[in-house]
Amino acid sequence: MFFKKIFGATSFAILCLAIYSFLPQTPIHIPFLDSGPVSSLTGVDGQDGPILVVKLDDTTFAHPQVGLRSADVVYIEQVEGGLTRLAAVFSSKIPSQIGPVRSARISDIELLSQYGKVGFAYSGAQRLLLPEIAKANLFDVGANKFGPKFYANDPARIAPYAMMLKAPELMDEAVARGMQFARSSSMGWIFGDSTPSLKKIKSAHISWPASSYDVTWSSDEDRWLLTHNGNQDVDDTGYVLGPSTFVVQIVSITDSIYHDKVGGVTPFSATVGEGNCYLLRDGGYIPCTWSRSTPESGTTFYDLDGSEISFARGQIWFALTAKQPVFTPQDATTSATK
Secondary structure, three states, X not given: OHHHHHHHHHXXXXXXXXXXXXXXXXXXXXXXXXXXXXXXXXXOEOOOOEOEEEEEEOOHHHOOOEOHHHOOEEEEEEXXXXXXXXXXXXXXXXXXXXXXXXXXXXXXXXXXXXXXXOEEEOOOOOOOOHHHHHHOOOEEOOHHHHOOOOEEEOOOOOOOOOEEEEHHHHHHHXXXXXXXXOEOOOOOOEEOOOOOXXXXXXXXXXXXXXXXXXXXXEOOOOEEEEEEOOEEOEOOOOOEOOOOEEEEEEOOEEEEEEEOOOOOEEEEEOOOEEEEEEEEEOOEEEEEEEEEOOOOOOOEEEEOOOOEOEEOOOOEEEEEEOOOOEEEEOOOOOOEEO
C-alpha cells in the first residue's frame, strides 16, 4: 500500500510537469508586486510624504543652490525690484541640506494654501507680514521659530546668500513639537502621454523685469535644462537643474501693501482665478489655460479646446510671470514670440 501511494504521487507529479511544459511560458504579471508607491505630485515612484516648502534666494549671488534636485515642484515668483525667488516643495524626498534660504512674501500664503497645512521654512519676513503668516493655514517652521540649530550660515558663502536648512533634523523636531504636516496628494494636474498638438521648439525664454530663465530641451536626458540669467543653472554638485514639465503660468502681478527693508514695493502674484499658460514637455509646448477657484483648491490645466492636458511624469517647475514667453522654433535660428 505504501509503495502504491508513492507511485501514485510520483505519477501525478510527472503528469503535472508534462502539462506545464505545454503551457505558454509567459511570466505572470502582478502589478502590485512590481511597482512601488507613486508620488501624487510628480507621477513617478516616491512616497506621498509630509510636505515641506522652503523659500530660496534666486539672485545670481545665491547660485549654485542646494537641494533643488530633490524637490517635487518648484515655483518661480517675482519679488521686489523685478527679481525672483523660489518656493520649493519637498515631499517624496527630503535632502540633507536646502538653501540658500530667504524670507517669505505675501504671495506664498495664497500659493501654498492649495497644498493644505504644510511646513513653511524661511529665513524671516517683513514685520507687517508676520501676523498674516501666523493666521495662515501652515506650520511656521521658519528660522525665527526654530533657530540656529536648524538654520546655519555656510561659511563658504556671503550673507545674506548663505543660510542653509538642515531639513531632516527640522522635520524630526517639527514632529516632536506635535506638528503634522499635510501629506502630498493630487493637486489638480494629471499625468499622461504627450499630445499630437504639441508644438516642437528648441528652447523658451521666460522673463521678469530683472530676472530670466531659459529652458532648452535635452532629448538625451528627456527633460528641460535650465539657464538662469544667462548662466547654466547647476546645483552645488554640478548637476544641471531642469524638470520634465515646465509651466509658464501667466498671472496678474500687482503692488501689495508690503515693502522690503529698503522701501521696495513687494509684488503680489495672484494664483487664484484663471488665466493663460504654456505647458512645456517632450521638447514642445501646448498653449493652455489654468483655473483655481479658491485658495484651498488645486490648479487645473486645460488645452484651448477645454480638455485637461497631461503633465509629463517627473519634477515640475512653474514660472509665475506676467510676461509672455519667447519660443525658439525647432527649425529656426532666431527666436519667435508666440
